[in-house]
Amino acid sequence: MTKVKLDDIDLQILAHLQTDGRMTNVDLARQVGISAPPCLRRVRALEESGYIRGYHAEVDAESLGFEVTVFAMVGLASQAESDLVAFEERVRAMPLVRECWMLNGEIDFILKIVARDLAEFQSFLTRELTPAPNVASVKTSFTIRNGKHEPGVPFGLPPRAPRAR
Amino acid sequence: MTKVKLDDIDLQILAHLQTDGRMTNVDLARQVGISAPPCLRRVRALEESGYIRGYHAEVDAESLGFEVTVFAMVGLASQAESDLVAFEERVRAMPLVRECWMLNGEIDFILKIVARDLAEFQSFLTRELTPAPNVASVKTSFTIRNGKHEPGVPFGLPPRAPRAR
DNA sequence: GGTGAAAAGAGGGTTCT
DNA sequence: AGAACCCTCTTTTCACC
Numbered sequence: 001m002t003k004v005k006l007d008d009i010d011l012q013i014l015a016h017l018q019t020d021g022r023m024t025n026v027d028l029a030r031q032v033g034i035s036a037p038p039c040l041r042r043v044r045a046l047e048e049s050g051y052i053r054g055y056h057a058e059v060d061a062e063s064l065g066f067e068v069t070v071f072a073m074v075g076l077a078s079q080a081e082s083d084l085v086a087f088e089e090r091v092r093a094m095p096l097v098r099e100c101w102m103l104n105g106e107i108d109f110i111l112k113i114v115a116r117d118l119a120e121f122q123s124f125l126t127r128e129l130t131p132a133p134n135v136a137s138v139k140t141s142f143t144i145r146n147g148k149h150e151p152g153v154p155f156g157l158p159p160r161a162p163r164a165r
Numbered sequence: 166m167t168k169v170k171l172d173d174i175d176l177q178i179l180a181h182l183q184t185d186g187r188m189t190n191v192d193l194a195r196q197v198g199i200s201a202p203p204c205l206r207r208v209r210a211l212e213e214s215g216y217i218r219g220y221h222a223e224v225d226a227e228s229l230g231f232e233v234t235v236f237a238m239v240g241l242a243s244q245a246e247s248d249l250v251a252f253e254e255r256v257r258a259m260p261l262v263r264e265c266w267m268l269n270g271e272i273d274f275i276l277k278i279v280a281r282d283l284a285e286f287q288s289f290l291t292r293e294l295t296p297a298p299n300v301a302s303v304k305t306s307f308t309i310r311n312g313k314h315e316p317g318v319p320f321g322l323p324p325r326a327p328r329a330r
Numbered sequence: 331g332g333t334g335a336a337a338a339g340a341g342g343g344t345t346c347t
Numbered sequence: 348a349g350a351a352c353c354c355t356c357t358t359t360t361c362a363c364c
Contacts, residue, residue, distance in 0.1 A: 006229075014222065014224055014229070017221075017222035017224075018221055018222050019221070020219070020220060021186045021187060021219075021220035021221045021222045022186060022187060050225055050228060051224060051225055051228060051229060052222050052223070052224055052225075053223040053224065053225055054184075054185070054186075054222075054223045055185060055186035055187035055220060055221070055222050055223065056182075056183055056184070056185075056186045056221060056223060056316035056317065057182035057186045057217050057219075057220050057316075057317075058217070058218040058220065058316070058317065059179055059182075059183055059216060059217055059218065059317045059318055060215055060216055060217075060218055061317065063215060063216055064171075064179070064216060066318045066319075069266070071266070071268070071275055087312075088312035088313065091312060092312070095319035096319050097313060097315075098313070098314075098315045098316070098317070098318075098319070099311075099313055099314055099315065100311070100312035100313035100314075101234070101236070101309075101310075101311055101312065102308065102310050102311075102312060103236070103306045103307065103308055103309065104306065104307050104309055105306055105307075107306065109312070110236055110306070110308075114317075115319075141268045141269065141272065141275070142268065142269050142270075143266040143267065143268055143275075144266075144267040144268065144269055145266075145267050146264075146265070146266055146267075147252075147256060147265035147266065147267060147274070148253065148256055148257050148262060148263070148264055148265035149263075149265075150262075150263045151221035151222075151223070151263070152221065152222075152223065152224045152226065152263070152279075153224055153226050153229060153231045153263075153279055154231075154260035154261050154263070154279060154280075156260055
């Protein structure tokens with residue numbers, strides 16, 4: 001199931017799809033220098049072996065009315081593995097929490113939270129996050145603006161022309 | 166050019182494409198309950214008005230050999246707007262920096278950094294980030310694991326989003 | 331990996347409400 | 348205006364070499 005090795009073409013495919021996840025298979029094949037059918041076979045294999053976890057439209061949060069993005073640093077009272085997992089599970093059920101990373105050091109988790117407005121965020125913070133079991137401390141930092149937002153991983157793909165359909 | 170208002174169907178389209186950015190237009194049309202051509206027109210309008218900023222494959226960083234994800238809290242010596250912008254510009258040219266958010270409070274920026282290994286990260290930190298102009302302090306937190314990774318915005322629960330059918 | 335062909339989807343034009 | 352039906356061209360996705 002898991003592919004043992006990726007060659008240059010696979011890496012190029014991944015880089016291109018990370019940049020433009022909706023490009024057609026024929027365009028992709030042309031870009032990486034092979035014909036469409038083997039290209040599609042590679043993409044399917046990359047999907048099934050888990051190298052590609054999914055495809056997502058990147059939406060503009062602000063213009064859609066989600067004007068509050070906050071990073072929350074969370075400390076837990078107990079760091080037993082079962083308690084860490086329990087917190088992650090709980091956080092997974094909170095739609096406003098978009099990302100959750102476990103950290104080393106004094107802070108246990110960093111959460112990226114997206115809300116429509118301050119009221120929604122405050123309500124979430126005081127009624128859901130802070131009172132959650134085992135939560136010892138929550139320190140929040142509001143984002144003022146986003147200076148860079150690149151997906152995934154630094155493949156180092158050269159700048160690409162817009163789509164040709 | 167810029168759409169003034171989004172109706173329920175537009176919101177459903179955005180939610181579906183955020184979840185599966187590669188679904189075909191006919192599938193999407195079926196899901197939101199309209200026929201394919203107007204559905205495609207809506208998608209194009211959403212792209213051109215900036216509600217959809219792009220489409221990206223979500224790749225598995227670890228299995229691709231990017232084993233180090235770090236959050237860096239950066240403080241600048243000068244917070245003049247021109248200096249903030251200059252820092253953002255500089256960071257935009259650093260491939261290892263995937264996201265950069267300006268924050269309120271004592272920390273000025275939070276950066277998400279992805280590297281292949283510790284050596285690559287250390288080299289980046291000591292040779293690129295810390296010596297960058299105007300950087301006063303850098304505090305890094307290594308991630309141990311990722312507990313949740315959802316794209317974009319919490320459409321999921323409808324605060325008032327009705328169901329068209 | 332490439333080739334050729336059947337099936338499916340994209341995108342344009344027109345009509346209807 | 349905006350949505351739906353029809354039509355043609357492109358893309359996807361098989362078969363097999």
